[in-house]
Amino acid sequence: MSAHTYKLIELVGSSPLSIEDAVQNALAEAALSEKNLRWLEIVETRAHLEEGKIAHWQVTVKIGATIGN
Amino acid sequence: MSAHTYKLIELVGSSPLSIEDAVQNALAEAALSEKNLRWLEIVETRAHLEEGKIAHWQVTVKIGATIGN
Amino acid sequence: MSAHTYKLIELVGSSPLSIEDAVQNALAEAALSEKNLRWLEIVETRAHLEEGKIAHWQVTVKIGATIGN
Amino acid sequence: MSAHTYKLIELVGSSPLSIEDAVQNALAEAALSEKNLRWLEIVETRAHLEEGKIAHWQVTVKIGATIGN
Amino acid sequence: MSAHTYKLIELVGSSPLSIEDAVQNALAEAALSEKNLRWLEIVETRAHLEEGKIAHWQVTVKIGATIGN
Amino acid sequence: MSAHTYKLIELVGSSPLSIEDAVQNALAEAALSEKNLRWLEIVETRAHLEEGKIAHWQVTVKIGATIGN
Amino acid sequence: MSAHTYKLIELVGSSPLSIEDAVQNALAEAALSEKNLRWLEIVETRAHLEEGKIAHWQVTVKIGATIGN
Amino acid sequence: MSAHTYKLIELVGSSPLSIEDAVQNALAEAALSEKNLRWLEIVETRAHLEEGKIAHWQVTVKIGATIGN
Amino acid sequence: MSAHTYKLIELVGSSPLSIEDAVQNALAEAALSEKNLRWLEIVETRAHLEEGKIAHWQVTVKIGATIGN
Amino acid sequence: MSAHTYKLIELVGSSPLSIEDAVQNALAEAALSEKNLRWLEIVETRAHLEEGKIAHWQVTVKIGATIGN
Amino acid sequence: MSAHTYKLIELVGSSPLSIEDAVQNALAEAALSEKNLRWLEIVETRAHLEEGKIAHWQVTVKIGATIGN
Amino acid sequence: MSAHTYKLIELVGSSPLSIEDAVQNALAEAALSEKNLRWLEIVETRAHLEEGKIAHWQVTVKIGATIGN
Numbered sequence: 001m002s003a004h005t006y007k008l009i010e011l012v013g014s015s016p017l018s019i020e021d022a023v024q025n026a027l028a029e030a031a032l033s034e035k036n037l038r039w040l041e042i043v044e045t046r047a048h049l050e051e052g053k054i055a056h057w058q059v060t061v062k063i064g065a066t067i068g069n
Numbered sequence: 070m071s072a073h074t075y076k077l078i079e080l081v082g083s084s085p086l087s088i089e090d091a092v093q094n095a096l097a098e099a100a101l102s103e104k105n106l107r108w109l110e111i112v113e114t115r116a117h118l119e120e121g122k123i124a125h126w127q128v129t130v131k132i133g134a135t136i137g138n
Numbered sequence: 139m140s141a142h143t144y145k146l147i148e149l150v151g152s153s154p155l156s157i158e159d160a161v162q163n164a165l166a167e168a169a170l171s172e173k174n175l176r177w178l179e180i181v182e183t184r185a186h187l188e189e190g191k192i193a194h195w196q197v198t199v200k201i202g203a204t205i206g207n
Numbered sequence: 208m209s210a211h212t213y214k215l216i217e218l219v220g221s222s223p224l225s226i227e228d229a230v231q232n233a234l235a236e237a238a239l240s241e242k243n244l245r246w247l248e249i250v251e252t253r254a255h256l257e258e259g260k261i262a263h264w265q266v267t268v269k270i271g272a273t274i275g276n
Numbered sequence: 277m278s279a280h281t282y283k284l285i286e287l288v289g290s291s292p293l294s295i296e297d298a299v300q301n302a303l304a305e306a307a308l309s310e311k312n313l314r315w316l317e318i319v320e321t322r323a324h325l326e327e328g329k330i331a332h333w334q335v336t337v338k339i340g341a342t343i344g345n
Numbered sequence: 346m347s348a349h350t351y352k353l354i355e356l357v358g359s360s361p362l363s364i365e366d367a368v369q370n371a372l373a374e375a376a377l378s379e380k381n382l383r384w385l386e387i388v389e390t391r392a393h394l395e396e397g398k399i400a401h402w403q404v405t406v407k408i409g410a411t412i413g414n
Numbered sequence: 415m416s417a418h419t420y421k422l423i424e425l426v427g428s429s430p431l432s433i434e435d436a437v438q439n440a441l442a443e444a445a446l447s448e449k450n451l452r453w454l455e456i457v458e459t460r461a462h463l464e465e466g467k468i469a470h471w472q473v474t475v476k477i478g479a480t481i482g483n
Numbered sequence: 484m485s486a487h488t489y490k491l492i493e494l495v496g497s498s499p500l501s502i503e504d505a506v507q508n509a510l511a512e513a514a515l516s517e518k519n520l521r522w523l524e525i526v527e528t529r530a531h532l533e534e535g536k537i538a539h540w541q542v543t544v545k546i547g548a549t550i551g552n
Numbered sequence: 553m554s555a556h557t558y559k560l561i562e563l564v565g566s567s568p569l570s571i572e573d574a575v576q577n578a579l580a581e582a583a584l585s586e587k588n589l590r591w592l593e594i595v596e597t598r599a600h601l602e603e604g605k606i607a608h609w610q611v612t613v614k615i616g617a618t619i620g621n
Numbered sequence: 622m623s624a625h626t627y628k629l630i631e632l633v634g635s636s637p638l639s640i641e642d643a644v645q646n647a648l649a650e651a652a653l654s655e656k657n658l659r660w661l662e663i664v665e666t667r668a669h670l671e672e673g674k675i676a677h678w679q680v681t682v683k684i685g686a687t688i689g690n
Numbered sequence: 691m692s693a694h695t696y697k698l699i700e701l702v703g704s705s706p707l708s709i710e711d712a713v714q715n716a717l718a719e720a721a722l723s724e725k726n727l728r729w730l731e732i733v734e735t736r737a738h739l740e741e742g743k744i745a746h747w748q749v750t751v752k753i754g755a756t757i758g759n
Numbered sequence: 760m761s762a763h764t765y766k767l768i769e770l771v772g773s774s775p776l777s778i779e780d781a782v783q784n785a786l787a788e789a790a791l792s793e794k795n796l797r798w799l800e801i802v803e804t805r806a807h808l809e810e811g812k813i814a815h816w817q818v819t820v821k822i823g824a825t826i827g828n
Contacts, residue, residue: 027670062424143370145356165260275581305412385739391522468782495560508557537713626702
């Protein structure tokens with residue numbers, strides 16, 4: 001990270017496939033409204049269950065984005 | 070929670086009455102600008118004191134809201 | 139607590155009314171299968187939201203119960 | 208909070224009624240020996256159980272009080 | 277989650293393949309004795325090593341299941 | 346730990362003698378109902394006091410046991 | 415804090431000079447888009463290194479701002 | 484614990500012998516100025532080293548004492 | 553630290569200048585009533601804001617002081 | 622784990638592919654200088670982002686290795 | 691601690707006898723390769739179980755050692 | 760951070776002047792034995808007291824350094 005100011009946004013992404021895919025879905029949503037996404041950190045990993053199986057992973061991430069220019 | 074992406078916003082609600090009422094005041098404020106509020110979690114519970122009594126409760130909550138459609 | 143062994147069980151109780159009522163609902167369920175409940179601790183306090191309001195509180199508790207005799 | 212020094216004291220208040228009432232009982236005790244109580248934070252919420260019911264709530268709080276004058 | 281009481285059970289699942297597969301193995305074991313599994317949360321992720329490689333992942337999960345009916 | 350599924354149970358053991366003895370008392374109780382106990386971790390160490398002295402240590406442990414076969 | 419609702423925003427400020435200066439840079443950025451900033455808390459303090467020296471401090475802060483009016 | 488208010492005091496006890504003895508030394512000091520000590524919890528366990536050996540254990544405890552009457 | 557018993561007191565010091573100065577103000581207040589202050593640890597660093605700037609830093613410290621003689 | 626002494630080393634592994642692959646890259650690096658690697662634990666999971674996508678996962682692990690013989 | 695720089699190393703010591711003895715075994719191993727060991731802190735206390743009994747305690751410690759001269 | 764493996768080392772730096780200076784002293788020591796230092800994080804901030812004043816700050820940092828090439 002260089003000498004900028006960043007903001008942190010917190011999202012929960014979902015996917016039936018994997019933890020990584022749930023993170024990528026959160027990231028895709030963030031990219032619609034924020035430019036200059038720089039890093040993320042996984043905060044919590046949960047899954048919603050149906051019929052005794054994983055219906056989808058739900059992964060909470062904090063994403064850092066450059067603000068200013 | 071179904072297979073959506075959610076964002077988390079963090080608010081502090083106040084009330085002279087109770088912890089629950091402070092949370093509901095935070096929620097009422099969130100509902101003015103966000104649709105599709107889905108769940109919340111209490112993060113911290115404090116109170117402001119005056120004359121040795123509780124003047125108002127101050128409760129920090131994280132609120133999850135569906136984004137996208 | 140006197141010189142016994144205790145087990146800890148973890149439950150989530152729900153109530154539309156208050157945090158205390160959600161705890162009491164968890165406790166009532168525990169009392170159906172466990173005797174000698176002795177203390178509890180609140181671990182997490184969440185709420186499920188509908189139409190921008192609290193539909194019910196969901197409170198996670200650890201309950202300590204005497205085992206042996 | 209203005210530019211003073213504060214001390215933090217930690218108490219456990221009890222009440223058969225509610226979490227808020229247990230906090231107020233701790234606060235009433237603190238007010239007997241400390242002036243200038245300014246804020247508090249809930250640190251832990253437990254309950255003592257009897258006959259499978261809540262006999263009293265036991266809430267640990269940190270209370271901030273102005274020192275000096 | 278609707279207005280039920282849930283219990284939380286804590287398991288460690290193992291797999292040589294992936295973190296997700298270790299979670300699914302824990303879940304399959306839970307499904308043998310518990311009905312109505314609803315959600316899980318990953319608590320800890322470890323791996324057992326042999327010959328400098330990952331022999332199997334060991335993932336601790338808390339699983340929430342509806343109790344009562 | 347080999348490639349099994351484990352469950353975690355949480356107990357509080359007591360002893361007037363030492364922390365280690367309180368853990369062993371919890372373990373002895375666990376061994377009455379669970380086979381294949383494999384490891385434990387101390388979660389919390391408290392003591393009950395009487396007349397200004399330690400009446401008994403109260404140690405909370407999580408114990409891991411193999412499930413399945 | 416009086417009886418308002420507050421929102422919390424999380425920023426990372428940078429400075430080659432000091433921890434305090436990094437916080438003030440984050441605050442200056444926040445003041446461009448938010449009115450009524452009331453308090454902040456340092457969440458994490460890191461530094462980016464170049465040539466074995468501190469190139470700039472990177473300090474994560476949560477900032478509380480009054481919402482509503 | 485019955486329906487009283489308690490205060491928590493935090494001490495560090497030392498002993499060359501054992502963790503338990505360090506706790507008892509802290510407790511003996513507390514008993515000089517406080518009546519009605521009821522429970523304690525170990526918060527941190529450290530040791531001071533000399534010549535590569537443990538010179539004394541240093542154990543931080545929180546002690547709960549009944550206030551009022 | 554040598555083989556004594558210590559007590560821990562928790563204070564919040566304030567300063568418009570810097571984090572270090574807020575700590576020193578807390579320490580100066582502690583020195584008025586306690587002898588034999590030995591070490592401190594920063595527990596929390598906050599700031600009160602006015603007009604979008606830092607009005608004063610508010611730093612919570614735990615201070616260890618020898619008791620007995 | 623049998624009756625040995627272990628040391629813990631902390632590494633950050635990277636991979637564009639998955640969390641598991643980042644862990645395995647950290648492990649491969651550790652195996653170059655350490656014999657007798659026995660277990661690891663994931664401490665933190667982050668990702669570096671470029672063009673709004675995950676450029677590589679960065680996973681911090683603690684690895685336990687037998688020392689002595 | 692005087693005005694030096696220290697490094698922290700993290701070890702797991704084992705013993706069938708007690709928590710203190712497991713710490714001393716970790717310390718003896720550290721003393722073989724490091725001079726000037728100054729303090730330690732217990733980070734985690736686990737035990738390996740065999741036949742429903744404690745086969746050996748496994749205690750994780752952070753040890754501080756002076757570097758430089 | 761680019762796609763490398765990093766190791767984390769943990770040091771305590773001291774200084775009578777400021778928190779930042781204590782960090783820089785730890786960093787200067789690390790630079791004597793490690794190349795390619797990339798980032799650091801403050802883990803704990805303490806101070807040693809003499810005569811009721813700060814004799815020196817003691818700041819624990821984790822420093823990340825590229826390994827391999």
